[in-house]
Amino acid sequence: MVKDMFAEFKEHSIAEFFKKNRQMLGFTGKVRSLTVIVHELVTNSLDACEEAGILPEIYVEIKELGEEHYLITAKDNGPGIPENYVGKALGMMLAGTKFHRYVQQRGQQGIGASGCTMFSYITTGQPVKAISCNDGKRKEYEISIDLKKNKPVVNRISEEDTEEHGLTVISQYKDVKYEKSNKSPFEYIRRTALANPHAAITFKDPFGELSVFPRSIESNPARPLEIKPHPLGITTHDLLEFAQHQGGEYRKISAFLQETFSRLSANRVSELKGIAPDVDFEKSPKAMTWEDAEKITKAFQQVKWIAPSTDTLVPIAKQQIELSFRNIFNPELLVVTERSPKVYRGGIPFMVEVGIAYGGGVAAADKKGEIMRFANRVPLLFDTSGCAITETVKNIDWGRYNLKNFEEEPIAVLVNFISVYVPYTSAGKLAISMESDIEDEIRYAVMEAARGIQKYISGRRKATEIATKKKVVSRYVSQLASDLGSLSGKDSGKIEKKLIAMIEEKYSGPDAEGDGGDVAEEETSHESGENGEESE
Ligand SMILES: Nc1ncnc2c1ncn2[C@@H]1O[C@H](COP(=O)(O)OP(=O)(O)OP(=O)(O)O)[C@@H](O)[C@H]1O
Ligand SMILES: [Mg+2]
Structure with missing residues (x-):
């Protein structure tokens, strides 16, 4: 019986896994799938431009080829991709320049572009066309993915000289649908423009309608710095993996720790030695065992660390x-x-x-x-x-x-x-x-x-109340002035002026008396309700 069961034992590639589970990449639903493709292509273009220090200029076009069949062109003015990387970048899953780095970027997995190549291939049988302009050459490729092996299949179809730089990805898809909705590629690009005012983006929809989102600032955001991981975010397995992959560069665990993690000074190493006396910090990082790694990560939790450096984060502002x-x-x-x-x-x-x-x-x-x-x-x-x-x-x-x-x-x-x-x-x-x-x-x-x-809404409500009261009171001023004038025998014109001045004083300016006493009360209660914030 057992023998029969293992006759079915097989190995599979990550690409086969995502072919079967394409919903995990966001490819579920025809409208959504189309937006996800645009999302992967546009984020890659923005990342590449910013990393190369180029102000992004992006063009996206969606053309209808048939029923639920579209051609997407995404062009950027980024650095392009060198020939020896282009296949892996667009036709191999879990390959790229971002997964292993600790830096603020849009992409972080190495699956986005290759996921699109896979989706194009499994819905149309066609390869993706990529035109990369870099190092004075314009090279055109057809790229698809060998799903069984998770390996790129690349065919270079032309090469010529150029002064341009950038990447154009032209790919077609079936089983997708363009719709104008709040989940559409148009809305995606509109929001991208909102959060990336340094990018110029042009979008042509399947009806030929052109939307231009010009940049509103002329410089790229500050380049986020790459940082070393902080000891408090490290698990035993992470530490062991770091020791095995990067540890070869150091003779001792103590030096490896100081160079690999942020905030880990010689003083902190001494402290760690005191907390984990059984660990030999003088041996090679390559000789680190699971038990050593476990003791060190446990010791990490007992040391009082300086918080990780946060100047590595770049907000929109x-x-x-x-x-x-x-x-x-x-x-x-x-x-x-x-x-x-x-x-x-x-x-x-x-x-x-x-x-x-x-x-x-x-x-x-x-x-x-x-x-x-x-x-x-x-x-x-x-x-x-x-x-x-x-x-x-x-x-x-x-x-x-x-x-x-x-x-x-x-x-x-x-x-x-x-x-x-x-x-x-x-x-x-x-x-x-x-x-x-x-x-x-x-x-x-x-x-x-x-x-x-x-505060604003309360203020506006108060202002409306005051204006209404002023209007009501003002309605009686001239009658009142005339009555008072007859009663007192004084000049009713002067009385009216005085009354108007009194009303102005009461209902204008910052101290105007409306019915707004509740504003101050509300504010006080909010402050007291949110004090938890200060204790973070
Ligand atoms: N427009 C582009 N210009 C230059 N390089 C690119 C471009 N698009 C993709 N690349 C390269 O291809 C790699 C793979 O891209 P892919 O979208 O698959 O993964 P990623 O962006 O690293 O991570 P994620 O899966 O989160 O998107 C990128 O890391 C980048 O090095
Ligand atoms: Mg990506």
Whole structure:
């Protein structure tokens, strides 16, 4: 019996796995699949341009070839891909320049582009066409993926001289559908432009309609620094893997630890030696055992560390969010937070930016209770529920901010999660996992912005009340002045002027008496309700 069972034993490649489980890459639903493809191509272009220090210029075109059959062209002015990497970059899963690095980027897995190549191949049987311009050459390739082996199949079809640089990926897909909705490639690109004001993006839809999103700033965001991992974010297995792969460069574990991790000085090594006396810190890192690694990571938890360096995170920034929001919505009111970076899982730095737009263009666009999610400036349009951003924003008691019916209010809340590692819930990178450190920080950031909105709404309500009272009282002024004049025998014109001055004094200016005493009370109660924030 046992023999029969193992006759079925087989090995499979990661590409075969994702062919079978394409939903894990976001390829589920015809409309969504098309947006996911655009998402993978555009994020790659932005990453490549920024890493090469080039201001991104991106062109995306979707053409309908037949029923549920489309051709997508994505062109950028980035560095292109050298010939010896182009096959693996676009036709091999888990290959790329990002997975192994600890730096804020949009891509982080090495599956996005090759996932699209796979999806194109399994729905149309066609290879992807890639045109790479770099080092003075324009080379055109056909690339597909050998799914059984997870190996690229590359065919170079032309080569000529050029002065240009950049990558163009032309690929076709079936089983997808273009629709104009809030989950469409158009909306994806619109939101990308909102969070990436340094990028110029042009989009041509299948109806030939051209949308141009010009850049609103002329420089790339500061380049995020690559950092070393912090000891508090390291597991036993991580440590052992680091020791086996990078340990060969060092003679002793003590030197390896200092060079591999951030905040790990010679003094900290002495401290670790005291906490884990059985570990030989003088032996080669290659000789580190599981037991050693376990003792060292346990000791890591007992040392008082300086928090990881957080200047490696680059936000969109307040001014830019304001500018972008004004361009897109022109809201009546706009509040953007500026908060300092925090740490999750003990050692991974992250930061949350929040912008809230209210009224004006938000109302005109008929947007109600809209939550715009971003991770490292990448819009997240799908898997709304189960995402730390949506869940946190929805669970806020909006009534405390005079926004009782959040989903009916003309309000758009933008949340950008920034980190050297975004804990996505799946390989499709569509939602952020619910981790308490992350949820707490999102909540505090949103509440901070909401307080600004609340003050304004209370103020506006108070102003309306005062204006109404003033109008009512003013209605009786001339009759009253005339009556008082007859009674007293004094000049009713003068009396009227005096009465008007009294009304102006009472109902104008910062000390105007409305019925707004409740504002101060409300504010006090909010402050006391959110004091938890200060104790983070
Ligand atoms: N437009 C581009 N210009 C230059 N290099 C690119 C471009 N697109 C992809 N690459 C290279 O190909 C690699 C693989 O891309 P892919 O999208 O598969 O993975 P990734 O971007 O590293 O991570 P993720 O799976 O999270 O998207 C990238 O790491 C990058 O080195
Ligand atoms: Mg990618």
